[in-house]
Amino acid sequence: MGYGSNKKKRGEELSAAGWESIYCSLVLILVAFFALLVSYSTIDGGKVTNFKRGYEGSSNNYSRGLSANRIVENPIYTGGTAIQPSISGISENEKASIASIMQSLKEYYKQMGLGEYVNIEWTHEGFKINFETNILFAPGLSTVNRESYPYLDQIITIALKNPFFIRIEGHTDDVPINNPEFPSNWELSTARSVNVLRYFLKNKIPAERLAAIGFSQYHPVKSNDTPEGRQANRRVEIYFQLQKKQGLNLYQGIN
Incomplete structure (x- = not known):
């Protein structure tokens, strides 16, 4: 135990x-x-x-x-006052020269009675010119009106003197289009921007400094619910982007 x-x-x-x-x-x-x-x-x-x-x-x-209905707002303008954006790689003198170019273009289009239909604004790349499409094209067509050639010639004069890369953007309203030439607003907006580009090419702007693109109805600047909004959304925007890397630094006006 x-x-x-x-x-x-x-x-x-x-x-x-x-x-x-x-x-x-x-x-x-x-x-x-x-x-x-x-x-x-x-x-x-x-x-x-x-x-x-x-x-x-x-x-x-x-x-x-x-968002297909997103309204594109311009961040460079506040309350109707133009604000010069921060653009890297250029001097204040060059920025002043670009401002002079913009002012001379504004004065020209105003003298031609287009002040209400052509807007010129700063961008973060340089500046842009916004044409309502009734200035350049007949409704539903993509051929550039002969009457509008002088308006584009002013741009050509600037482009031949200055080292800008030019991007042309076509935009429409949201009213559908469907015909043998343009099955949708994509084709119409693209054809319009390309035809402006072809006019620039014809007038000796180098092809490597040009680009064209169509955005259809998907980048409105105003609501498509009103006739005024749709008119504003039917537009061609021409962007002038600085090309400092090419070593060119002269920005000359129209004269």
């Missing part, structure tokens, strides 16, 4: 010691795990915040880009 009792007692002691060892190991593992979590949150908290901000910004930009 004494031997058996002692054997049983030693077994219980060994069993208790084993559980204590396992328990201590488990506690150490849990402590290490929670320490790792605290360390991770301290180090990468900023990264998580930055990721969240970046994701939210990307989501907002993506949703804005998908």
Whole structure:
């Protein structure tokens, strides 16, 4: 009896010691795990915040880009006052020369009675001229009106003297078009911008300095719910982008 009792007692002691060892190991593992979590949150908290901000910004930009009825706002104009944007790589003197070009074009189109239909604005690339399409084209057609040649000739004079890259964008309203020549507004807007480009090519503007693109109805500047809004959305925008990398630095006006 004494031997058996002692054997049983030693077994219980060994069993208790084993559980204590396992328990201590488990506690150490849990402590290490929670320490790792605290360390991770301290180090990468900023990264998580930055990721969240970046994701939210990307989501907002993506949703804005998908909106077919999004109104394109000009960030360079506030309350009708022209603000010169920050354009890297050019001096203040060159910016002043570009401003002079813009002013001379504004005065010309105003003298021609087009002040209401032609807008000239700064962009972050340089500047742009916005023609309502009734100035350049007959309704539903893409051939440039002969009567509008002098208006484009002013641009040609500027382009031949200055190192601008010229991008021509065609835009329409949301009224559907469907005929053998233009199955949709995509074809109409693109054909109009390309025909302006062809006129520039014909008048010796180098092809490598030209590009044309059509946006159909998907970049309105005003609501298409009114006749005035649709008229404003039917437009051709001609962008003048600076080309400093070519080493040209003279910006000359019309005269």
